[in-house]
Amino acid sequence: MAISLKVNGQVRTVDVAPDTPLLWVLREHLDLVGAKYGCGSALCGACTVHLRGAPVRSCSIPVSAVRDGDITTIEGLSPDGSHPLQLAWDELDVPQCGYCQAGQIMTAAALLERTGKPTDAEIDAAMNGNLCRCATYLRIRKAVHRAADLKAGAAPTSATSTRLGQTERHDR
Amino acid sequence: MTASLVDRRAFLKVTALAGGGLLLGSYLEPLTAGAKSAAAFTPNHFIRIDPKGVVTIIAKNPEVGQGVRTMLPMLVAEELDVDWKTVTIEQADADAAKYGRQFAGGSTATPMNYDELRKLGAAGRQMLIAAAAATLGVPESELGTGGNAVHHHKTHRKLSYGELAAKAATMPAPDLATVRVKDPKDFKIIGQPLSGVDNKKITTGKPLFGIDVKVPGMVHAVFVKCPVFAGKVATANLDVIRTMPGIRKAFVVEGGTALTGLLGGVAIVADTWWDTIRARRKLEVTWNEGPTAEQSSAGFAATAATLGKQTPQRVLHREGDVDAALRSAAKVVEAEYYYPFLHHAALEPQNCTAHFKDGAMEIWAPTQNPEPGRDLVASTLGIDKGAITIHLVRGGGGFGRRLINDFMVEAAWIAKEMAGTPVKLLWTREDDTQHGFYRPAGFHFLKGGVDRNGKISAWQNHFVSFGEGERFAPSAGVAPTEFPSRFIPNFELASSVMPLGVPTGPLRAPGSNALAFVYHSFIDELAHAAGRDPVEVRLELLGDPRMVGEGPGGYDAARMRGVLELVAEKSGWGKTPLPQGTGRGVAFHYSHRGYFAEVVEVTMKTPDTFRVNKVWVAGDIGRQIINPSGAINQVEGSVLDGLSEAFAQEITIDKGRAKESNYHDFPIIRLTQSPPVEVHFLVSDHSPTGIGEPALPPVVPALCNAIFAASGKRIRSLPLSKAGLKWA
Numbered sequence: 001m002a003i004s005l006k007v008n009g010q011v012r013t014v015d016v017a018p019d020t021p022l023l024w025v026l027r028e029h030l031d032l033v034g035a036k037y038g039c040g041s042a043l044c045g046a047c048t049v050h051l052r053g054a055p056v057r058s059c060s061i062p063v064s065a066v067r068d069g070d071i072t073t074i075e076g077l078s079p080d081g082s083h084p085l086q087l088a089w090d091e092l093d094v095p096q097c098g099y100c101q102a103g104q105i106m107t108a109a110a111l112l113e114r115t116g117k118p119t120d121a122e123i124d125a126a127m128n129g130n131l132c133r134c135a136t137y138l139r140i141r142k143a144v145h146r147a148a149d150l151k152a153g154a155a156p157t158s159a160t161s162t163r164l165g166q167t168e169r170h171d172r
Numbered sequence: 173m174t175a176s177l178v179d180r181r182a183f184l185k186v187t188a189l190a191g192g193g194l195l196l197g198s199y200l201e202p203l204t205a206g207a208k209s210a211a212a213f214t215p216n217h218f219i220r221i222d223p224k225g226v227v228t229i230i231a232k233n234p235e236v237g238q239g240v241r242t243m244l245p246m247l248v249a250e251e252l253d254v255d256w257k258t259v260t261i262e263q264a265d266a267d268a269a270k271y272g273r274q275f276a277g278g279s280t281a282t283p284m285n286y287d288e289l290r291k292l293g294a295a296g297r298q299m300l301i302a303a304a305a306a307t308l309g310v311p312e313s314e315l316g317t318g319g320n321a322v323h324h325h326k327t328h329r330k331l332s333y334g335e336l337a338a339k340a341a342t343m344p345a346p347d348l349a350t351v352r353v354k355d356p357k358d359f360k361i362i363g364q365p366l367s368g369v370d371n372k373k374i375t376t377g378k379p380l381f382g383i384d385v386k387v388p389g390m391v392h393a394v395f396v397k398c399p400v401f402a403g404k405v406a407t408a409n410l411d412v413i414r415t416m417p418g419i420r421k422a423f424v425v426e427g428g429t430a431l432t433g434l435l436g437g438v439a440i441v442a443d444t445w446w447d448t449i450r451a452r453r454k455l456e457v458t459w460n461e462g463p464t465a466e467q468s469s470a471g472f473a474a475t476a477a478t479l480g481k482q483t484p485q486r487v488l489h490r491e492g493d494v495d496a497a498l499r500s501a502a503k504v505v506e507a508e509y510y511y512p513f514l515h516h517a518a519l520e521p522q523n524c525t526a527h528f529k530d531g532a533m534e535i536w537a538p539t540q541n542p543e544p545g546r547d548l549v550a551s552t553l554g555i556d557k558g559a560i561t562i563h564l565v566r567g568g569g570g571f572g573r574r575l576i577n578d579f580m581v582e583a584a585w586i587a588k589e590m591a592g593t594p595v596k597l598l599w600t601r602e603d604d605t606q607h608g609f610y611r612p613a614g615f616h617f618l619k620g621g622v623d624r625n626g627k628i629s630a631w632q633n634h635f636v637s638f639g640e641g642e643r644f645a646p647s648a649g650v651a652p653t654e655f656p657s658r659f660i661p662n663f664e665l666a667s668s669v670m671p672l673g674v675p676t677g678p679l680r681a682p683g684s685n686a687l688a689f690v691y692h693s694f695i696d697e698l699a700h701a702a703g704r705d706p707v708e709v710r711l712e713l714l715g716d717p718r719m720v721g722e723g724p725g726g727y728d729a730a731r732m733r734g735v736l737e738l739v740a741e742k743s744g745w746g747k748t749p750l751p752q753g754t755g756r757g758v759a760f761h762y763s764h765r766g767y768f769a770e771v772v773e774v775t776m777k778t779p780d781t782f783r784v785n786k787v788w789v790a791g792d793i794g795r796q797i798i799n800p801s802g803a804i805n806q807v808e809g810s811v812l813d814g815l816s817e818a819f820a821q822e823i824t825i826d827k828g829r830a831k832e833s834n835y836h837d838f839p840i841i842r843l844t845q846s847p848p849v850e851v852h853f854l855v856s857d858h859s860p861t862g863i864g865e866p867a868l869p870p871v872v873p874a875l876c877n878a879i880f881a882a883s884g885k886r887i888r889s890l891p892l893s894k895a896g897l898k899w900a
Contacts, residue, residue, distance in 0.1 A: 017417065017450070024446040028392075033384040034377015036568070038519045039601045043835040046519055074377035086375040093367040093801045096809055097237025098374035099381060099519045099568030124844045131835060133519045133569045134237050135812030136805065137846040 003063055007032070008076025018064035022056075023047045025063045026073060034074035034102045038131070045130035048103035049073045055110040074102040077109060084150035085109055088143040091157060096134035104130050108144045117148050213337035215296045215345060217270040218248050218289065225320060225334025227252070228260045232271040233281055234540050235263070235370070236518075236570030238864040239802035240281045242369045244289055246798060250361040251293030251353055253317040254333070261369045266542035266562035274564070276540040277575050277678065279764035279862025282798065286860050290353045295346045303339035304331050356796065365801035370566065382538030382565045385525040387594040391420055392445040394452055395582045395597060397437035397607055400461040400828035401674055402429055404436035408457045413440060416454060418447030420593075425585060431675040432609075434552050434581045441590060445598055464673030464828035469513070469613070472825070475670045476615035476636040480508065484634045484666030486642065489652035497630035497662035501621025503701040504630075509618065509690040510889040512822035514611035514679055515830075515838055520568025521604040522579035526587035527594035532559045533587065534594075537580050538567030545577030549584040571813075572678035576609050605838055606830040609677030610823050612638055612648035616690045621662075626702035628695070628713060630662040638676070639669035647682040648672075653725035654687055655762060656695070659713050674825055680813065681865040684763035685872070689818070689890065692759035692873030697886065706758050706877065707740050727762060731792045734854050735769040736760050739790035742852055743771040751775075754785070757877025759870040766866030767792040767854075770811070774878040782879060783900040784847040787811050791853055791867055794860040807867040808849045814871035816841035820893035845899050 004013045007030060014029040026032040026049070035058050038046035042057035049058045050072040077083045085105045088094075095101050104127065111118055111126040118126070123144050132140065150156060213221040220228040229248045235241040245261050264271050273284065297317055304322035305312045308329060316323050321332045356362070373380045398404065405424045413422040420441045427436030438457060442448045498504055525536040533555055539545050542562045550557040567574050583597040599607070614637050621630035638645035650665065657663060679685060699709035717730030736758075740746070743756070750756065753776045760769035773785040789807055797803045820839050824831040832838040876887040879897070887895060 016446075019450075020446050024444065028444045028446065031386070032377070033379050033386075036381075036519070037383065037521070037598070039835050041601070041834055041836070044519060044840075074375075077376075081372055081376040089375045090367050090371040093365070093371065093805065095237075095368055095371055095374045096239070096805055097519070097567065097569040098368075098370060099237075101374050102377045105375060128842050128844050131519065131840045131842065133517060133571075133840055135809045135816065135841055135846065137812065137841075137843040138808050138849060139805065141843065 003067060005063070005066065005071060006069070007071045008073060014063075016063060019062050021059050022049070022061045022063050022066055022071070023058035026058060032073050032075050036099055036102060038100070043131075044100070045107060046100050046103040048106040048130065050106060050110060053110065053113065055107045074106055077105065083109065084147040085112065085143070087150055087156050088147035092139050092143045092146060094136050094139040094143050096136055100130060100132045104132065104140055108147065111144070112148060112151060116152065118144060213296075213299070213340045215299050215340070216292050217264075218292050219252060219296045221333050221337045221340075223334050223337050225332050226260060227254050227258060227320065227333065228262050230262050230264045230271075232264045233274050234276045234538075234542065234564045234567065236276050236538070236540055236567035236574060238276060238281070238570070238806065239368060239799065240276065241566075242366060243799045243802055244281060244285055245369070246361050246366065247286060247289040248293035250359055251290045252296045254320050256361050256366065258320055263564055266546065266564055268543055274542060275575070276570055277572065279766065279865045282860050282862045283765060286798070291348045291351050294351045294353045295348060298346050298351060299340045299343040300333055300336050302343040303336045306343075307331060307336070307339060362796060362798050363800070366799050367801065380566050381520055381568050382523045382525070382536065383520055383568070383598060385536040385565060385596060387525060387527060387536070390525065390594040390596055391441055391443060391590065392448055393439055393441045393583070393586050393595050393597045394445070394448040394600065394603075395425070395437050395439050395586065396452060396455060396457065397435050397603070398459040398461060399606060400459065400465045402431060402435055402464060403459045403461040405438060406458040406460050408438050409455065410438070412454055413451045416447070416451035418443040419451055421590065422451070423589060428552075432576050432578060433548060434585055435578070439586045439589070441586060441595060445596070449600070461828060467673055467825060467828050469825045472613060472670065473510070473615075479636045479668040479670065480615060480617040480634055482668070485668040487664065487666045488650065489657050489663065489665045491658070492662035494630050494632045494662040494664040498619060498621045498632065500623070501630055502624045503622040505620050505694075505697050505701050507618050507694060507697060507888055509616040509693065511614055511686045511689060512890060513613045513674070513825065514817055514821050515605055515608040515823050515832070516569070516571040516573035516679055517605065517835070517838055517840060518567070518569030518571055518573055521599040521601055522574075523596065523598040524579045524583035525594060525596040526583040528584070528587040528591050531555070532561070533584055534561045534563070535580060535584060536563045536565050537577070538565045538574060539577055539580060540567065540570045540572070540574040541577065545580040548577050548581045552581050553584055553588055571680045572682060573609060576677055578607075601835075602833045605833050608823070608830065609646070609675045611679035611682070611685065612645055612672070612676040614648065614686055618690070618694050620694060620698045622698055622702040626704050628660055628698050628709065631656060631660045632664045633666070635665065635667045637667060637669050638672035640671060644669060645672045646676045647678045648676055650683065650687060651725065653721060653727070655727060656691060656713060658720050658727070659715065673828060680810070681763055681868045684761055684865075684869040685814070685817065688759060688761040688869035689872040689876065692761070692870065693876050693887065696757065696873070696877045696880065705746060707736065707745055710736060710758065710760065728767070731767040731856060731858070732760055732762060732769070734856065735767050735790040735792050738852055738854050739769040739771050739788050742790065742850065743788040745771060753882055755878050755881025755883070757874045757879070757881055759873035759877060761866070761869040763869055764866045765793070765861035766863065768867050768870050770870040770874045772871060772874040772878040774875065774882045776883045777900040779883070780896050781898045781900045782882065784815060784845070784875065786847050787849045787871060787874075789849060789851045789867060791851070792856050792858075793853065793863055793866070794858040795855055796860040797853055798860060803853070803863045804851050806863045807851045810865065810867035811849045811871045812841050812846050814868045815845070815875060818872045818875055818890055818892055819845075819899055820891050822891050822894070
């Protein structure tokens with residue numbers, strides 16, 4: 001059946017069965033592949049998108065349930081990859097394999113909308129449901145802080161900044 | 173057998189590119205005649221410079237999160253002397269003739285490519301200099317490079333690499349054996365913390381991974397295998413499936429018996445993947461489960477307990493007189509250790525896209541090991557290897573699972589059935605969890621002795637593993653030289669095996685990820701039996717700073733002492749007063765040419781609830797950390813990965829199938845469980861080596877030893893959750 005959705009500010013109409021999960025509508029019908037399939041059961045967070053501004057697991061929401069809601073995916077987070085989280089993620093070189101990171105960023109984006117300067121505890125509470133199999137968590141937490149600073153007006157730095165305080169040489 | 177680039181009598185081949193540029197194509201075959209007629213500089217297969225000055229560097233190896241798509245091109249860029257920010261990185265297809273061995277395994281990318289790729293970059297630079305010398309009529313010795321240009325400082329003239337590309341393509345290619353590379357003190361790129369070249373695509377959600385591949389006209393597939401490994405389809409209600417919406421085809425695949433090959437199952441092909449899933453829910457299959465249905469984890473444990481009491485089937489290594497040493501020991505400790513099957517659980521489920529058309533197979537695969545995949549597809553489908561093209565696509569995590577190409581042969585088989593139509597095969601998470609190549613479980617029956625001076629004097633291990641006769645199941649063996657072999661005067665390592673129908677394979681730091689747990693936990697038991705400090709006992713065990721053995725079994729006691737002393741110093745070992753209920757554990761391990769020692773601090777929040785406060789790491793991977801950002805990321809990830817494995821991961825075999833299915837029963841470490849990790853590299857005068865694996869093994873025993881120090885609970889069986897421990 002034909003279903004209209006507002007995705008990244010545009011109204012899109014797709015012809016799908018109403019039980020189709022939002023994730024597969026995005027990936028297979030709208031060519032938005034940033035949200036990832038990881039578990040299919042709302043366990044990992046790789047498929048996180050925003051529905052009416054709140055992070056949701058698109059793998060477990062039938063498209064029929066989102067009909068009038070605004071959806072934002074990682075592709076719509078910024079027009080040119082310049083959202084503070086996107087900048088911070090590159091600056092701190094967060095990704096390893098990168099597969100979970102769109103979901104991580106979308107969860108963090110919703111947090112930053114609610115909380116300008118989140119504490120570690122607030123980041124932990126918001127982000128604990130997003131799995132990273134490569135375990136880039138330590139950089140994820142730093143990057144959320146960094147994005148909050150960027151959002152508050154701090155100047156971006158190059159990716160080769162002095163973040164790696166632990167790499168002093170130990171010559172023997 | 174692997175061959176390094178230079179070993180293969182490297183002759184650089186220069187090719188002009190369309191439009192006037194240079195492709196520094198490498199070493200084996202001349203670049204194609206067609207390319208020669210054009211005008212870019214392509215001095216080997218790794219470099220292309222077009223007349224506009226666009227510099228493209230080819231990334232040769234598969235990327236699964238280990239950072240090689242960034243790190244290997246850095247080596248070329250450094251010696252070509254280009255500005256990193258101007259470089260475009262292009263992923264190579266699988267082509268051993270052009271690129272040599274291309275695989276992601278064994279932390280080998282650095283040791284196999286560090287010298288060779290630098291030489292290829294240097295050769296390109298040398299040809300550009302030669303072209304500039306000819307153009308300007310000055311000796312090469314007066315020329316320098318920088319900012320993607322050759323400079324003649326005396327006359328303040330410069331020629332950009334783009335301007336020189338066409339001329340450089342006509343210069344003789346230097347001999348790679350004698351081409352000069354930079355003095356490391358002049359490095360501008362190597363040693364800099366650089367962000368991953370795919371970060372922008374990752375953070376903006378661009379198509380990048382295997383699962384994102386889209387080929388015009390593509391259809392989608394699932395492949396439903398027997399839950400019992402290598403079982404076959406007896407009957408399936410395909411008539412029902414074929415009536416479901418979107419279904420293009422549903423058919424039975426007979427499959428073979430090799431666990432790494434094509435197994436029996438039902439393929440469902442549809443317009444969309446969700447159509448295949450909807451249809452799959454109606455699928456009814458009766459299976460011929462086969463003999464593996466008799467196997468279970470409980471059965472393995474019972475068999476192991478019996479074998480452990482018997483005389484070992486084989487002695488792998490023996491030194492001194494272990495029986496006598498145990499008889500005369502002041503203290504004897506006896507212990508049985510166990511570790512479970514583990515799954516890789518990469519976040520991107522196995523997938524592969526294939527298109528069979530006019531007798532040729534084109535494949536897009538997030539594989540760690542393309543060439544064996546090509547062989548497997550060729551032999552299984554009866555296609556000539558030359559008719560198979562493999563595009564390497566970024567994998568959403570590998571950890572060793574994608575070294576096996578079962579998903580590739582499945583996709584290829586289905587594509588052949590769908591000849592003319594491209595097919596993307598995607599496994600469900602449950603398929604992925606239940607059709608792994610698991611880290612094998614293992615059982616160790618240990619006896620150790622400490623003499624009157626508190627020195628470890630005897631070590632006897634009966635390792636009960638899986639296999640047949642003298643052959644261990646994949647990744648289920650142990651090297652006779654594995655530490656503490658050769659470091660204890662009276663030593664015996666023996667083994668027995670039992671048959672296994674469950675697929676096993678390499679998981680990040682294979683062998684080591686299990687053996688380190690057993691050996692360094694037991695060393696700790698002996699240290700405590702002797703009433704001595706665990707670091708002091710380990711330094712004594714390592715002994716004088718010297719090389720023990722040589723070749724692949726060689727062990728540099730000096731390097732291990734170095735990292736052990738460094739981690740003790742950095743963590744304040746023995747100098748930091750710890751509150752009641754807090755304890756520290758230490759361990760070290762050598763694997764994949766890397767020496768790592770780690771300290772873990774744990775606090776018991778309640779008698780059965782712990783929290784990891786911090787991990788200190790000291791590693792020696794040689795004289796050069798190529799990309800410190802990537803390297804530290806790998807170390808942090810390895811350490812947290814090890815904690816994750818130890819805490820609650822286990823694949824349980826029941827009636828020949830894996831019981832666990834998804835992340836609820838095979839949990840991955842989370843943000844709130846992740847302690848700070850302090851990383852120190854000891855820069856030693858040795859060749860640079862890899863960093864994807866060696867930091868993982870020591871953290872598991874260091875954690876268990878910390879739990880003992882904090883609580884008095886000795887962990888001899890993993891995962892910790894099975895011992896009733898919870899992570900606060």
